[in-house]
Structure formats: structure tokens, C-alpha cells
Amino acid sequence: MRTLQKLTQRFCLGALATLTFGSALAADPGVTNEKLVLGAVIPLSGPPSIIGKAIATTLKVWEQDVNSRGGIGGYVPQRTVQGLKKLIDVEQIFALIGTSGSSQLLAMLPIIDEQKIPAINHIAVNSAHFNPPHKTLFNIGATYCQEVSASMKHLVTSQKLQGSKFGLIFQEDDYGTDVKCGYEQALKELGLKSSIEVAYKRGAKDFSAEVLSVQRAGATFVLTGGIITETAAMLKEIAKNQMQAVRLAAHPSHLPAVLALAGPAADGVYVAEYVPPVTDTQTQGIGKLTALTYKYFSANEVKDMNRYSLTAYVGVQLLESALNACAKNLTRACVVEKLEQTKNFTSDGIMAPLTFGPNIRQSGTRPILLKANASAGKFERASEFLSSK
Amino acid sequence: MRSGNFKQNYRQLLALTDSVTVIVWSCLLVALLAAAPLLLAKYYVSVILLLLITAVGVLGLNLLTGTTGLISLGHSGFLAVGAYTAGIVASKLGWPMLASIFAGGVSAAIAGIIVGIPSLRLKGLYLAITTMAFAVIINHLILNGGDLTGGSEGLTVPQPSLFGQALDAERGYYYVVLCFVVVFTFITLNILRSRIGRAFLAIREHDIAAKAMGVNLVRYKLLAFMVIAFYTGIAGGLLAYYTRYLNVDSFSLLISIEALSMLIVGGLGSVAGALLGTAFIVLLNESLGFVFGMIGASFGGSGSTAAYEIKGVIYGLAIVLFLRFEPDGLMGRWRDIKHYWTHWPFRF
Numbered sequence: 001m002r003t004l005q006k007l008t009q010r011f012c013l014g015a016l017a018t019l020t021f022g023s024a025l026a027a028d029p030g031v032t033n034e035k036l037v038l039g040a041v042i043p044l045s046g047p048p049s050i051i052g053k054a055i056a057t058t059l060k061v062w063e064q065d066v067n068s069r070g071g072i073g074g075y076v077p078q079r080t081v082q083g084l085k086k087l088i089d090v091e092q093i094f095a096l097i098g099t100s101g102s103s104q105l106l107a108m109l110p111i112i113d114e115q116k117i118p119a120i121n122h123i124a125v126n127s128a129h130f131n132p133p134h135k136t137l138f139n140i141g142a143t144y145c146q147e148v149s150a151s152m153k154h155l156v157t158s159q160k161l162q163g164s165k166f167g168l169i170f171q172e173d174d175y176g177t178d179v180k181c182g183y184e185q186a187l188k189e190l191g192l193k194s195s196i197e198v199a200y201k202r203g204a205k206d207f208s209a210e211v212l213s214v215q216r217a218g219a220t221f222v223l224t225g226g227i228i229t230e231t232a233a234m235l236k237e238i239a240k241n242q243m244q245a246v247r248l249a250a251h252p253s254h255l256p257a258v259l260a261l262a263g264p265a266a267d268g269v270y271v272a273e274y275v276p277p278v279t280d281t282q283t284q285g286i287g288k289l290t291a292l293t294y295k296y297f298s299a300n301e302v303k304d305m306n307r308y309s310l311t312a313y314v315g316v317q318l319l320e321s322a323l324n325a326c327a328k329n330l331t332r333a334c335v336v337e338k339l340e341q342t343k344n345f346t347s348d349g350i351m352a353p354l355t356f357g358p359n360i361r362q363s364g365t366r367p368i369l370l371k372a373n374a375s376a377g378k379f380e381r382a383s384e385f386l387s388s389k
Numbered sequence: 390m391r392s393g394n395f396k397q398n399y400r401q402l403l404a405l406t407d408s409v410t411v412i413v414w415s416c417l418l419v420a421l422l423a424a425a426p427l428l429l430a431k432y433y434v435s436v437i438l439l440l441l442i443t444a445v446g447v448l449g450l451n452l453l454t455g456t457t458g459l460i461s462l463g464h465s466g467f468l469a470v471g472a473y474t475a476g477i478v479a480s481k482l483g484w485p486m487l488a489s490i491f492a493g494g495v496s497a498a499i500a501g502i503i504v505g506i507p508s509l510r511l512k513g514l515y516l517a518i519t520t521m522a523f524a525v526i527i528n529h530l531i532l533n534g535g536d537l538t539g540g541s542e543g544l545t546v547p548q549p550s551l552f553g554q555a556l557d558a559e560r561g562y563y564y565v566v567l568c569f570v571v572v573f574t575f576i577t578l579n580i581l582r583s584r585i586g587r588a589f590l591a592i593r594e595h596d597i598a599a600k601a602m603g604v605n606l607v608r609y610k611l612l613a614f615m616v617i618a619f620y621t622g623i624a625g626g627l628l629a630y631y632t633r634y635l636n637v638d639s640f641s642l643l644i645s646i647e648a649l650s651m652l653i654v655g656g657l658g659s660v661a662g663a664l665l666g667t668a669f670i671v672l673l674n675e676s677l678g679f680v681f682g683m684i685g686a687s688f689g690g691s692g693s694t695a696a697y698e699i700k701g702v703i704y705g706l707a708i709v710l711f712l713r714f715e716p717d718g719l720m721g722r723w724r725d726i727k728h729y730w731t732h733w734p735f736r737f
Contacts, residue, residue, distance in 0.1 A: 081632055082435060089432035103543055107634040110548070128542060172532055172540035173637075
């Protein structure tokens with residue numbers, strides 16, 4: 001029997017997990033008769049740690065849960081490129097269950113490809129991650145372009161907002177480019193035109209000029225393409241200017257910090273997502289994760305949970321399923337094969353069912369629209385899972 | 390009885406070193422570095438590899454800031470120019486690795502001349518801010534470079550190869566980088582003992598006095614910027630082939646600050662100090678990562694994630710304390726130890 005062992009390290013955490021395992025034809029690194037070593041590269045310091053810590057907690061919950069259930073298959077079972085090299089060469093990981101941000105994953109891709117390491121990307125999905133497909137990298141979730149496009153189309157059609165004037169405020173980087181892609185795609189497919197698109201530099205704190213530009217253009221529908229503090233600042237500025245506009249944001253704004261920072265100004269803002277609110281414990285999968293976190297940790301860890309906890313949980317469950325399927329022949333090739341054969345993998349309502357296949361390395365793209373309830377301090381469902389088209 | 394180290398002719402004065410001990414230890418260091426890929430796990434080799442690439446850039450900055458006395462915060466810009474040039478000519482034009490890295494150095498050197506022009510009239514903080522503006526402009530140009538730079542999505546660089554043979558980063562490519570470090574260390578030592586090096590020193594001590602002695606300030610200040618930009622561009626090219634993916638996030642202003650801290654910790658104006666400072670900062674970061682990884686693992690739960698925040702604080706605190714209690718850097722500490730053993734039992 002092998003135990004799951006998780007590795008965690010610095011900027012990029014190498015979350016290492018040791019799963020309990022039985023006898024296996026262990027030909028690949030990270031697999032012994034007693035344990036299976038998995039790693040993740042995630043940010044654990046600085047501003048992005050709000051994401052990394054939520055993921056780390058979930059990975060630890062899963063580690064405890066898997067091991068308490070007897071491990072995998074009935075057996076008893078850690079700066080980005082450097083972090084990955086450490087996980088591979090020092091910790092001898094078998095698979096990667098956390099791949100940091102979008103550009104960080106792109107930097108790691110040559111190594112992942114060369115070493116043929118099974119990797120699950122559940123943090124930030126970009127089209128360059130799966131187009132062209134990489135044999136061992138499986139991406140779960142929609143790109144910003146996909147989620148914004150589908151959510152915006154649904155919002156405009158369902159609320160009959162075709163007569164609106166549309167405005168976009170976006171960050172001048174890869175994130176902003178992807179958000180802009182979704183905005184332009186939605187308008188093109190709806191046969192509508194953009195009134196104004198305003199770019200801001202990363203790290204900007206004051207959005208008075210940007211919001212004023214959008215207001216002067218007469219926008220009644222604003223896509224606030226910020227991350228956390230940026231979105232909060234934009235929402236406050238929109239409220240301050242008394243703009244009567246429908247506001248939509250991409251999923252990085254689906255964090256409690258945005259509600260806390262924006263206060264009442266966040267009320268009613270829509271968020272393009274592909275997971276339900278983390279507070280929606282009625283959803284079976286979320287209820288289960290919350291209960292497990294209470295069981296193995298404390299209310300503090302539950303409080304730190306956010307949307308990234310949910311995507312991480314789906315990612316490790318998917319990997320667990322493939323590990324179980326290869327329990328008697330635990331090799332990287334087998335795990336990749338089983339992941340590729342995934343058909344309608346359900347996550348108890350956390351995400352739309354996942355399906356992969358030959359050259360299909362992205363799934364779970366169906367978006368869900370959320371709406372902020374500032375007085376309750378949480379996000380609520382504004383739709384069920386939508387079509388990804 | 391001789392009580393000091395006297396030079397009796399110009400040959401002795403211009404020698405790289407008159408110490409057999411220094412030669413032996415230097416050869417031993419190179420031999421150890423050459424043996425590293427054979428003795429260490431790939432990750433540890435990759436740490437040394439990154440350290441060696443950083444050393445090339447810091448050696449250049451030492452010539453500008455340590456030797457010529459000109460402060461630059463545009464190092465990250467030169468690094469980006471070198472890395473992106475190497476990446477572009479390699480990925481889009483199919484240039485071979487060495488030619489691409491050299492192209493990175495040359496393009497950065499040209500940028501160095503352009504940035505150097507304001508240095509003719511500016512000093513100190515004013516110069517620092519001007520060079521910093523250069524780095525900001527470069528970041529902006531990269532972001533808006535379209536297909537040429539890959540914009541915000543970044544640029545993929547081909548695997549390093551030499552004479553058609555693909556090189557593994559921690560094996561073959563490591564030796565290429567090691568050769569660059571050895572060659573650039575010799576070039577730096579040679580610049581320092583030449584007319585150019587002495588002109589740089591004269592400018593640092595008093596530029597008007599240097600001009601009165603016949604040092605052409607326009608020529609030598611521009612030359613200093615061109616030389617350090619070339620060094621940094623080469624480091625950028627080496628970095629491009631190491632990471633094999635370039636993104637504007639890799640060239641933040643923090644890199645310029647970190648390079649200056651390496652110089653100050655090592656000891657300004659000294660080649661050995663620049664190398665020591667680089668090693669100190671890189672290894673401090675790595676060792677803190679290791680220690681806090683261990684501490685984090687022992688805490689378990691959320692404690693393991695909190696440990697990483699503390700690591701950042703200790704990293705900064707270590708540098709501040711070092712600057713406060715050893716302003717002459719590691720080379721100053723080394724000189725004190727050497728004098729103690731040379732002059733013992735006397736205090737000086």
C-alpha cells in the first residue's frame with residue numbers, strides 16, 4: 001500500500017503528496033511500493049498567494065482524505081521552472097497537480113513535455129496550453145475568452161441588453177488580452193458594436209480616468225477586466241460616478257476579497273465563471289470538500305477557501321481516478337492514457353462533466369454566471385451551467 | 390624586511406595576479422564548477438547554472454557602478470533586450486545558438502549607447518531614474534511588439550544546441566554558460582588593467598579631474614554603458630536559452646535592484662566581490678527556501694503556507710543587516726580576515 005505525499009515549496013510551492021499504494025510495476029520516478037509522490041508549483045507568497053494558499057489547503061485535504069480511504073487503488077500510499085526542476089530532480093515526483101499561472105505553465109511546458117509528466121492545470125487556462133495539445137497536460141476549465149464570451153452572450157440575450165452601449169476596461173497583459181478576446185467575440189456573434197475599449201497598465205490602482213472615459217462614451221454595459229484590487233477599484237469608481245450600467249467581470253473577481261474591498265459598490269456585479277460559488281454547499285461536491293476541510297483542518301482553512309479550492313479539488317479527483325485505473329501498472333504513460341480516455345467525469349456539480357480524448361486537452365469549459373450579493377457578502381448563482389458555445 | 394606588496398616594474402603591475410595561491414584556488418573553483426554536473430542532482434546544477442548566468446550580468450554592472458561610478462536601474466531593460474533579441478533571431482530566423490546569444494549582446498550594446506547619452510549630463514539619482522525609464526520603455530515595447538515579441542503571451546525559444554547537437558540544460562548547456570563566465574571574467578580583469586579600466590576608475594573618483602587628465606568623458610561614459618549592456622545582453626541571451634520561454638514578467642525592475650544588491654553585498658568595484666555577491670544572494674534565497682520548506686512541512690496545515698511569507702521577510706532582513714554591519718561587502722570581510730592572518734599578532 002502506498003501513501004500520498006505532497007510537496008510544498010517557496011514562490012512556487014511544490015505540493016508533494018504521498019499516496020498509499022500496493023504492489024505496482026513501478027518503472028517511473030515517484031512511485032515506490034509504499035508511496036506515490038505528487039507535486040504542484042503554485043504561488044505561496046506575495047499577492048498571488050490568495051490563490052496558492054486556497055489550492056494548497058485543498059491539496060492537503062485531498063491527501064488526508066485519500067490516505068484515510070486506504071490510498072490509491074487499495075494500496076497504502078515543491079520561481080517556476082526552478083521549482084519544477086526541484087520537484088522533478090530532488091523530490092522525484094510522479095505527476096504534477098498544480099501548474100501556477102498561465103505564463104508560468106508556458107515556461108514549464110518544455111520540461112513537462114520532455115519528461116512526459118502527467119500534469120493537471122486547474123489554475124489558469126490559456127489557449128496556448130492546449131492548442132496545439134500537449135500529450136501529458138490536461139486543462140480543466142474555460143479560458144477567459146471562452147467564459148467571458150459565453151457568459152456575456154447569455155447575459156445580453158437573457159436580459160435583452162442588445163440596445164446597450166458596451167464598454168471594456170482591460171489590463172495590458174496576457175490576462176487582459178484574453179478578456180478582450182471574449183468581449184470582442186461576444187459582440188461579434190451578437191452583431192453588436194463596442195463603444196469604447198480602455199487599456200490600463202498592470203499594477204494600476206486608480207481607475208478614475210478609465211471609468212470616466214467609459215462613462216463619457218455612454219456605456220451602459222461595462223466589462224470590468226480587472227483582477228482583485230483592480231475590479232474593486234473600478235466598481236467603486238463606477239458607483240462614485242453614479243453610472244447606471246450592467247457590470248460583468250471575469251472569474252479572478254470571484255473572490256471574497258473583491259466584495260470586501262468594493263463593499264456595497266460590488267452589489268449586483270455579474271461574474272463569468274465555470275464553478276459555482278464556494279459558499280454554495282448545497283452543491284454536493286462543494287459540501288463534501290467543505291466537510292473534509294472541517295474534518296482535517298479547521299474553520300480558518302474553510303474561511304480561506306475560494307474558487308481555486310474548487311478547481312483544485314476537481315483536478316485532484318480527476319487525477320485520483322486515473323491513478324486508481326492504473327493502480328496495478330502505475331506508470332506515467334498509463335495515467336496519461338487513462339486521463340485521455342476520461343468521458344463525462346463528474347465532480348458532483350462543481351464543474352460541468354469533463355471529457356478528454358486524443359488531441360483534446362481541455363474540458364470543463366461550460367460557464368456559469370454568478371452575481372454578487374454585497375449585503376450578504378457572497379456570490380450567488382445567476383444561471384445554471386451554460387453552453388460553452 | 391618587506392612589509393607590503395610592492396610592484397617593481399610595469400609587467401608586475403599589469404599582471405592579472407601575482408599570487409600563485411589565487412591562481413590555484415581559481416583553477417580549483419573552475420574545476421569544481423566543471424565537475425558539478427557529474428556530482429550533483431540536476432536541480433542543484435540548475436541553481437548553479439542560474440547563478441552563473443546572473444554572474445555575467447553582475448560582472449557588467451560592476452564595471453558601470455562599481456568601477457565607473459554610474460548608477461543604472463536599467464539593467465532589467467538590457468537583459469530583456471538581449472533575451473528577446475536572442476529569442477527572436479533563434480525562433481523566427483533560425484540562427485544558431487552562439488550567434489543568437491552574440492546578437493543579444495550586440496543589440497543590448499546598441500541600446501546601451503542610446504541610454505548612455507543622457508549619462509553624459511546626469512549623475513546619481515537623476516541617472517538612475519533615467520535608466521529606469523529605459524527599462525519601463527522596453528517592457529512597453531515588448532508588450533506591444535505584436536508577433537515579433539509575442540506581446541503579453543510571450544515567446545518560445547528553441548532548445549539550446551551546438552553544431553547541430555541538442556544540449557541538455559544541466560549538462561551540455563551548463564558548460565557553454567561556464568565558458569561564458571570564465572571568458573567574461575577574464576575580459577573584465579583585462580579591462581580593469583587597461584587604459585579603459587583606469588579611465589573608468591578616474592571617472593568614478595572625479596570626472597572633472599579625469600577630464601583634466603585627458604580622459605575623454607563622452608567616449609568613456611558611453612563605452613561603459615555599451616560594455617555593461619553587452620554583458621547584460623549576453624546574460625539575457627543565456628537566460629533565454631535556459632528558460633526557453635520569454636515573458637515580460639521575467640524582466641521586472643526588481644531584477645535591477647537585485648543586481649545592485651548583489652554588487653553591494655559582494656563589494657563594489659571588485660570582480661571577486663561581484664561573483665561573491667551573486668553567489669550570496671542566489672544561495673541565500675535557495676537556502677531560505679530549503680529551510681522554510683522543512684519548517685513548513687513540519688508545521689503541516691496552513692502553517693506550511695505561512696512559512697513562505699516569513700521567508701521573504703528574512704531574505705530582505707538579511708540583506709539590510711548585511712549592508713548595515715558590513716558596508717564594504719563580502720570582499721571587505723575577506724580583506725579583514727586576510728589582514729588578520731597576515732599581520733597577526735599585530736592588529737594591523
